[in-house]
Amino acid sequence: MLNYVLSRILTFVPTFIGVTLISFGFIRVLPGDPIIVMAGERGLSQERYDQLSRQFGFDRPIYSQFWDYFVGVLHGDLGISFVTKKPVWDEFFALFPATLELSVCAMVFAVVLGLPAGVIAAVNRGKFFDRALMSSALVGYSMPIFWWALLLIIVFSGNLGWTPVSGRIDLIYYFKDSTGFMLIDSLASGQKGAFTSAVRHLILPSIVLGTIPLAVIARQTRSAMLEVLGEDYIRTARAKGLAPVRINGIHALRNALIPVVTVIGLSVGTLLAGAILTETIFSWPGIGKWMVDSIFRRDYPVVQGGLLLIAVMVMIVNLTVDMLYGVINPKIRKR
Amino acid sequence: MSLLRIRNLSVDFATASGRFRAVDSVDQDVNTGEILAIVGESGSGKSVSMLALMGLLPWTARVTADEISFDGQDLLNMDRRARRRIIGNDLAMIFQEPMSSLNPCFTVGWQIKEALRFHLGLDRRARHARAVELFEQVGIPDPEKRLSAFPHQMSGGMNQRVMIAMAISCKPKLLIADEPTTALDVTIQAQILDLLAELRNETAMGLVLITHDMGVVAETAERVSVQYAGQKIEEQPVVPLFRTPHHPYTAALLDALPERATEKRLPTIPGVVPGQFDRPPGCLFSPRCKFADDRCRGEPPQPCGADLGQARCFHPLSTDERLAS
Ligand SMILES: Nc1ncnc2c1ncn2[C@@H]1O[C@H](COP(=O)(O)OP(=O)(O)OP(=O)(O)O)[C@@H](O)[C@H]1O
Ligand SMILES: [Mg+2]
Numbered sequence: 001m002l003n004y005v006l007s008r009i010l011t012f013v014p015t016f017i018g019v020t021l022i023s024f025g026f027i028r029v030l031p032g033d034p035i036i037v038m039a040g041e042r043g044l045s046q047e048r049y050d051q052l053s054r055q056f057g058f059d060r061p062i063y064s065q066f067w068d069y070f071v072g073v074l075h076g077d078l079g080i081s082f083v084t085k086k087p088v089w090d091e092f093f094a095l096f097p098a099t100l101e102l103s104v105c106a107m108v109f110a111v112v113l114g115l116p117a118g119v120i121a122a123v124n125r126g127k128f129f130d131r132a133l134m135s136s137a138l139v140g141y142s143m144p145i146f147w148w149a150l151l152l153i154i155v156f157s158g159n160l161g162w163t164p165v166s167g168r169i170d171l172i173y174y175f176k177d178s179t180g181f182m183l184i185d186s187l188a189s190g191q192k193g194a195f196t197s198a199v200r201h202l203i204l205p206s207i208v209l210g211t212i213p214l215a216v217i218a219r220q221t222r223s224a225m226l227e228v229l230g231e232d233y234i235r236t237a238r239a240k241g242l243a244p245v246r247i248n249g250i251h252a253l254r255n256a257l258i259p260v261v262t263v264i265g266l267s268v269g270t271l272l273a274g275a276i277l278t279e280t281i282f283s284w285p286g287i288g289k290w291m292v293d294s295i296f297r298r299d300y301p302v303v304q305g306g307l308l309l310i311a312v313m314v315m316i317v318n319l320t321v322d323m324l325y326g327v328i329n330p331k332i333r334k335r
Numbered sequence: 336m337s338l339l340r341i342r343n344l345s346v347d348f349a350t351a352s353g354r355f356r357a358v359d360s361v362d363q364d365v366n367t368g369e370i371l372a373i374v375g376e377s378g379s380g381k382s383v384s385m386l387a388l389m390g391l392l393p394w395t396a397r398v399t400a401d402e403i404s405f406d407g408q409d410l411l412n413m414d415r416r417a418r419r420r421i422i423g424n425d426l427a428m429i430f431q432e433p434m435s436s437l438n439p440c441f442t443v444g445w446q447i448k449e450a451l452r453f454h455l456g457l458d459r460r461a462r463h464a465r466a467v468e469l470f471e472q473v474g475i476p477d478p479e480k481r482l483s484a485f486p487h488q489m490s491g492g493m494n495q496r497v498m499i500a501m502a503i504s505c506k507p508k509l510l511i512a513d514e515p516t517t518a519l520d521v522t523i524q525a526q527i528l529d530l531l532a533e534l535r536n537e538t539a540m541g542l543v544l545i546t547h548d549m550g551v552v553a554e555t556a557e558r559v560s561v562q563y564a565g566q567k568i569e570e571q572p573v574v575p576l577f578r579t580p581h582h583p584y585t586a587a588l589l590d591a592l593p594e595r596a597t598e599k600r601l602p603t604i605p606g607v608v609p610g611q612f613d614r615p616p617g618c619l620f621s622p623r624c625k626f627a628d629d630r631c632r633g634e635p636p637q638p639c640g641a642d643l644g645q646a647r648c649f650h651p652l653s654t655d656e657r658l659a660s
Pocket of ligand 1: 348350355357375376377378379380381382383384393395547610
């Protein structure tokens, strides 16, 4: 097991170097000069421009800039934001809890609905529920996120007034964000209504962000279940006289879980990408919004550092998923 | 009264290419403590008829019968909940492939205790004690340790023992063993058959043994039912069946036994069991039968009387004819 983990971590090395290169290159191929952008409407003198250019190291050749960046990364130094002058690392971890909270809620939404839906569809294959579910999954999967978000906002915030439109909590509440997770902090603050407010703010963004994973998970669960339901051990379970709920929900689902967990792991990448759009729409102060703002400001260190950290997160999640295989199905542990 | 009584059981499958009758008007009786063997080539509907009894066929199957009664209860018109209390409890079944018949995600102990909880309502300790006892009964060494093993960590023979332990866990009145040894080594085969016969002797449960091995039948069974292409074509106690088979198909099966061979080359039955598309209008065996005439080919035969083993044949064999042929 330990060997396996180590060998998996070794395969991260080339991926890591690749991601560093791409994140470094990506923001630089975009047209626009960060110094000009920073100066804004006022403009700036040639002298000042040259001075800043030297300060940021833009006067040196590109490979030497990359090398500096790469060495910094290896030392755990992601550089300092051009705009806020704060370390990228600090900014990332100040904002990351918001994104994590949103992503976890979206994933919980997707899994809690997607798993049972897929199981029920497989058990009733070809019947009405199955067809309805598979068609909605296709719609959910192909629907543009921003359109879906606007639709939900119009209906639930606009027409019905049930949910707030933006932010993480109503402004009347104020407390220290000790963990950065609004659900925990609001509960810890003990202020009446704070937690409810935090939950209400989470609902729409979670639904919007969780819709694509929900569709993917439901479809994958259904197809994995269909395969498993034809297996001999399912016949054995039925020959024991067990109730269908137990056969489908325990004997079959446990075996169908491997491919489902795989897509859940892969969805994390999609989720972080979706978070960028969702956070922008709902003014959610997380890393998605932070990244978009930084791209517009051409804040090189933030963009390249942020991309790198997101990529590392996705890699860690996928490694965890690989580890989970053995826990779910002991037959796989042998390898 | 017999423990199991099946009258006129038919099973039709809805397939992409139309309706297919896998079991055709089969009658079957099993008495308490009796070993009935069902023999026949692959595709003769042995498994399907017993799966129909257990209610384990897929939804594409349509089961019709005049009567299916087990232990005085009418299984045919029973609702599913009530049936589930009998299945796996008084009426149990084991299958051909022990390796794939156990769930790879759970320990064998978990799988055996599950039935004990559901049917007998035993508590944790009692379940564990009973599981250990069952493992000892089916000859699994080191039961305490084996209970926490996963199916893939054990051999096929051990897994089949686990399947048997699971099937007998609630002391069934009837155990159906569907080719329990086909997937196993020859030496293990004999052990498993001995185990089944032994369990029958100890507990007086009825045993239905599905097989296509006439050698197994001779050693284990008391009564034999021969199936061909979905029909039961003959039934006799084992000794008379081997001495005087009445249906030409039974005779041909017996002639194909190595120990009966008179020549160097084993006699075989030419042709194969007719499938969905090539069933003849008359006797289903007629295309392969050396006694078949025009009547056999044109008109389906009805079963003869009990003195002729209920053979579905226009020209049932008796001792003298067999000697003559
Ligand atoms: N689910 C199904 N759908 C359609 N046809 C089926 C299905 N299950 C079985 N059959 C058909 O029913 C017939 C009888 O099958 P069955 O499994 O009972 O044969 P068997 O006598 O048990 O043979 P074997 O010795 O190979 O186990 C076969 O022709 C088979 O193709
Ligand atoms: Mg079979």
